[in-house]
Amino acid sequence: MSESRTNELRIQVFDPAQSDSESSGFRTNRETGQDASIGVHDIDDTAAYRSAMKLQPRKLSEAQFAKFEGYIAEIFTAFGLDIHTPSTEDTPRRFIKAMFDATEGYDGDPRLVKAFDSECHDASGCALSQVIQGPIPFYALCEHHALPFYGNVYVGYIANDQIIAISKLTRLVRLFSKRFAVQERIGQEVADMLEATIHPQGIALYIEAHHLCMEMRGVRELHPMTRTTVWRGSYADDPALRSEFFASCGLQRHE
Numbered sequence: 001m002s003e004s005r006t007n008e009l010r011i012q013v014f015d016p017a018q019s020d021s022e023s024s025g026f027r028t029n030r031e032t033g034q035d036a037s038i039g040v041h042d043i044d045d046t047a048a049y050r051s052a053m054k055l056q057p058r059k060l061s062e063a064q065f066a067k068f069e070g071y072i073a074e075i076f077t078a079f080g081l082d083i084h085t086p087s088t089e090d091t092p093r094r095f096i097k098a099m100f101d102a103t104e105g106y107d108g109d110p111r112l113v114k115a116f117d118s119e120c121h122d123a124s125g126c127a128l129s130q131v132i133q134g135p136i137p138f139y140a141l142c143e144h145h146a147l148p149f150y151g152n153v154y155v156g157y158i159a160n161d162q163i164i165a166i167s168k169l170t171r172l173v174r175l176f177s178k179r180f181a182v183q184e185r186i187g188q189e190v191a192d193m194l195e196a197t198i199h200p201q202g203i204a205l206y207i208e209a210h211h212l213c214m215e216m217r218g219v220r221e222l223h224p225m226t227r228t229t230v231w232r233g234s235y236a237d238d239p240a241l242r243s244e245f246f247a248s249c250g251l252q253r254h255e
Contacts (some may be wrong), residue, residue, distance in 0.1 A: 003148065052196040053175070056106040056251040069093050071175045102141055105178030109171050115162040115198050130241070132248050133169040134206075140211050143180035151209030151225075153177075155190065157200040158234050158241075164198055183209055187230040195232070202234030204245045 072092040073083050083091060134154030142149050155169045176189040187205040196204050207228045214221050235241050246252065 009053065052189070052193045053108055055108045057108070058100075058106060060100070065093075065096060068096050068110075069100070072096060099141075102139070103179050105175045109175050115164055115166075118159045118161055118163050130156050130158055130204075130245060130248065131163060131166070132245065133166055133248055136170050136173045138177040138186075138209075139175050140177040140179065140181040140183075140186065140209075141212060143182060145213040145217070146180065147211075147213045147216060149209045149211040149213070149226075151207065153190070154204075154206040154245075154251070155194075156204040156235075156245045156248070157194055157198070158202040160199050161199050162198040164194075183207055183211075183226055184228050187228055191230045191232055200233065202236070202238075202241065203230065203232040204235040204242065205230040206246070206249065206251065 003173055051118050072095050076092060076095075077083055082089060082090070083089060132154065133156075135152035136155065137150070139148055139150045141147070153173045155173070172190050173186070175193075176186050187207050188244040190205055191203045194200060205228075209226050210224065211226055214224050231242065235245065
C-alpha cells in the first residue's frame with residue numbers, strides 16, 4: 001500500500017504491481033499460506049464491466065493485411081508519394097501496422113482492473129478523500145479525420161467501498177484513447193468504467209488536448225487547446241470538491 005498527500009487531500013492506493021512484500025507491505029498467498037483474494041475483487045465477469053469496456057476484438061488475417069497494404073499503396077501513389085524507393089517501399093505496410101497498433105484499445109487490456117477494499121476508515125472524512133492521478137499522457141485518432149489528437153488526462157474519484165490500483169487509471173485512459181475517438185467521449189467512457197468497477201461516490205475528469213485536425217488542416221490554428229470535463233456524483237454536487245480537484249492537479253479552474 002502506498003500513501004501520499006496532495007494539498008491536504010488523503011490519497012491511499014494499493015498497487016498490485018508492487019507484489020514484493022518488502023516494498024509494498026502486501027503479502028501473497030505463497031508467503032503467508034492464506035487466500036490472496038482477501039480484500040481483492042475480480043470484476044471482469046460482471047455484465048456492467050464488459051459493457052463499459054465496449055470491446056471490438058479484431059482478428060485480421062495476413063491476406064487482409066496484404067489487401068489493405070495494396071489499398072494504401074494506391075492511395076499514397078495517387079497523392080504523390082513514390083512508393084518505389086528504398087525508404088518508401090514498405091511505407092504502406094508500416095502505415096497499416098501503425099494504425100492497427102494505435103487502435104489496440106478495441107482489443108481490451110487483460111490486466112486492466114482489480115478492485116481492493118477501501119483504506120478509508122473514518123466515515124466523516126471518507127466523503128472528502130480524493131484519489132487523483134495525472135497528468136496521464138494520451139494519444140488518440142480523431143474519428144472524423146483519422147488524425148491524431150494528444151494531451152493529458154487528470155482523473156479523480158472519491159472511493160466508496162473499493163479502490164483500484166493507481167496504475168489502472170492510466171490503463172483506463174489508454175483503453176479508450178487507443179481507438180478512433182472523440183475527446184468528450186473518452187472522458188465519459190473512463191467515468192462509465194469507474195462506475196461499473198468500483199462504484200465511487202464521485203468521479204472527476206479533466207482532459208486537455210491538441211487536435212492535429214485543426215492544426216494541419218481546416219482553420220490551421222496555432223497551438224489550440226481543447227479542454228473538457230466530466231463531473232459525477234459528489235463532484236457534480238459540490239463546487240468546493242471541483243476546486244480542490246483542480247488545485248490538487250496544479251490546474252487553473254476550467255469548469
